[in-house]
Amino acid sequence: MPTPAKYSFEGLDSRKAALRILDAVLRRGQTMDNAAQVARSLPPADAALASAIAGETLRRLPDLDALIDGVTRQQLPEDSKARMVLRLALAQKIGLGTPDHALVATALPLVDGGPRRLVHGVLGTLLRTGVPAIDAPRLPDLVEERWRSAWGDDVIKAARRSIAHRPQLDLSFASVDACAAFADGTSLAPRHRRLAGHGAISELPGYDNGQWWVQDLAASLPARLVPASAKAVLDACAAPGGKTMQMAAAGHDVTALDRSESRLARLSDNLARTGLKANTVAADAFEWTPEAPFDAVLLDAPCSATGTFRRHPEVLYRARPAIIGQSAELQARLLNRAADWVKPGGSLVYAVCSLEPEEGEQRIDAFLADRPDYRVEPASQLVDGVTPHSKGWLRVLPGMLESEGGLDGFFTAHLVRTA
Numbered sequence: 399m400p401t402p403a404k405y406s407f408e409g410l411d412s413r414k415a416a417l418r419i420l421d422a423v424l425r426r427g428q429t430m431d432n433a434a435q436v437a438r439s440l441p442p443a444d445a446a447l448a449s450a451i452a453g454e455t456l457r458r459l460p461d462l463d464a465l466i467d468g469v470t471r472q473q474l475p476e477d478s479k480a481r482m483v484l485r486l487a488l489a490q491k492i493g494l495g496t497p498d499h500a501l502v503a504t505a506l507p508l509v510d511g512g513p514r515r516l517v518h519g520v521l522g523t524l525l526r527t528g529v530p531a532i533d534a535p536r537l538p539d540l541v542e543e544r545w546r547s548a549w550g551d552d553v554i555k556a557a558r559r560s561i562a563h564r565p566q567l568d569l570s571f572a573s574v575d576a577c578a579a580f581a582d583g584t585s586l587a588p589r590h591r592r593l594a595g596h597g598a599i600s601e602l603p604g605y606d607n608g609q610w611w612v613q614d615l616a617a618s619l620p621a622r623l624v625p626a627s628a629k630a631v632l633d634a635c636a637a638p639g640g641k642t643m644q645m646a647a648a649g650h651d652v653t654a655l656d657r658s659e660s661r662l663a664r665l666s667d668n669l670a671r672t673g674l675k676a677n678t679v680a681a682d683a684f685e686w687t688p689e690a691p692f693d694a695v696l697l698d699a700p701c702s703a704t705g706t707f708r709r710h711p712e713v714l715y716r717a718r719p720a721i722i723g724q725s726a727e728l729q730a731r732l733l734n735r736a737a738d739w740v741k742p743g744g745s746l747v748y749a750v751c752s753l754e755p756e757e758g759e760q761r762i763d764a765f766l767a768d769r770p771d772y773r774v775e776p777a778s779q780l781v782d783g784v785t786p787h788s789k790g791w792l793r794v795l796p797g798m799l800e801s802e803g804g805l806d807g808f809f810t811a812h813l814v815r816t817a
């Protein structure tokens with residue numbers, strides 16, 4: 399979590415930008431990264447504060463709304479400016495420790511010419527009666543219902559505990575030797591370090607030419623399932639390249655395919671920075687065909703990304719059931735296509751950073767029902783605390799490795815082509 403001392407609490411511009419970011423995320427379904435572009439003309443500290451305020455608001459939205467509704471006679475409309483401004487002010491109090499005078503002084507100008515008296519009254523009442531800490535914020539009702547029926551109550555409780563704060567930083571390394579610069583970090587797997595406190599990523603040792611990259615430990619599992627014996631490997635949805643770099647570092651001959659040229663450019667930058675090599679192909683997987691089949695294909699499919707809710711709380715509002723359904727359909731088509739590019743005896747590793755069974759377990763069950771030429775190769779225990787499922791795949795849930803800081807929600811399965 400950003401330290402409050404880093405920010406100037408006086409800045410109105412950052413509050414205006416935070417309001418626009420929140421509106422873009424909640425009403426227009428944008429990602430935080432895209433929405434945060436509205437703050438790009440501000441000084442970096444103010445832009446960072448705008449994103450931090452919007453992020454802290456999204457971490458606690460249902461509880462902030464309950465606080466607001468508890469002191470208003472008539473419920474404020476969901477998208478009203480008054481509700482948005484009150485949410486932002488309360489999130490600053492709870493998540494950033496902003497002093498009360500700064501909250502009020504920066505909230506009221508946002509509703510000038512509008513419901514200023516209402517916002518002043520509600521905020522004053524809440525600050526007088528005491529705003530609770532909210533250490534385990536509720537998730538949106540729709541998400542809690544879905545995850546409770548898929549994973550049970552304990553997972554919901556763990557997810558609530560884990561959304562309250564930004565997670566620690568995980569780094570993956572090209573070699574064991576490259577880890578040496580981060581001796582203080584915790585190692586939870588080979589070539590991994592977890593850093594508890596750190597400044598800007600660009601100020602970490604070896605940022606310009608180091609053999610490391612930022613990657614949640616859970617996201618590093620799929621590439622760890624690719625057999626060491628596989629020579630020619632396709633990373634079928636590769637950008638920005640975390641898994642491409644892992645596989646290149648492990649000695650595979652990697653082809654990195656992605657349909658997004660801008661994301662592929664980031665992958666090329668990452669390869670240049672780390673000194674790792676891969677052949678890059680900018681093409682749509684539905685229009686591209688390889689010249690020869692591969693020993694292994696890794697398909698890190700586009701998905702709802704709900705497993706990344708600790709870093710990107712907005713995914714909980716963006717991933718509506720219709721979006722999850724569309725993702726699942728695309729994943730089924732990508733799986734079938736990638737499956738034809740694997741040599742007999744070769745491997746297909748499927749992965750999604752999603753906590754939706756439709757995008758994980760159900761995709762693989764449906765795939766296997768359709769493709770008798772594939773079977774699941776049981777995964778080994780790659781990380782203490784992530785025990786392989788009895789069906790052979792790895793399912794990472796909130797609550798796993800909690801004492802170490804937890805992991806992103808993730809699903810990965812190693813499939814082998816038998817015929």
Ligand SMILES: C[S@@+](CC[C@H](N)C(=O)[O-])C[C@H]1O[C@@H](n2cnc3c(N)ncnc32)[C@H](O)[C@@H]1O
Nearest residue numbers: 635636637638639640641656657658682683698
């Ligand atoms: C989950 S991200 C991949 C992350 C990446 N594997 C990593 O570890 O850094 C999914 C990627 O799939 C790409 N993608 C989506 N549909 C595609 C398609 N039809 N063909 C090729 N790439 C596609 C997206 O551009 C996106 O970069």
